[in-house]
Amino acid sequence: MTKNELIAAVAEATGKTKADVSAVLASLAEVATKALKDGSDVTLGGIGKLSAATREARQARNPSTGAMIDVPAKTVVKFKVAKDLADTVA
The missing domain is CATH 4.10.520.10 (IHF-like DNA-binding proteins)
Incomplete structure (x- = not known):
């Protein structure tokens, strides 16, 4: 499953827009990166x-x-x- 396919599937399952889901995934990557850098x-x-x-x-x-x-x-x-x-x- 590609990133675009994941975004489309989550958008369909939640009723959110693809833009909203894409923003959440981007934020998740940023937050996870920062937490891992901080040792969490x-x-x-x-x-x-x-x-x-x-x-x-x-x-x-x-x-x-x-x-x-x-x-x-x-x-x-x-x-x-x-x-x-x-x-x-x-």
Whole structure:
């Protein structure tokens, strides 16, 4: 499902305009990004939870040359699907 398809489906299900739904989704992305940057988790009821985690620095092998390279530590976003959703889809 594309973003436009999602917007259309939510607009139809809620009776709101596509513009309103699009604005809500854009705001959701902004609010979630800010919360994750601040170190908070973002729970999307019935869908799952977004959280920020630190990935440690490590060494990896370049597959084309075989040389070892250093991969620096970085912060990544993790998503854990809600149990109800996982059970429904499975």
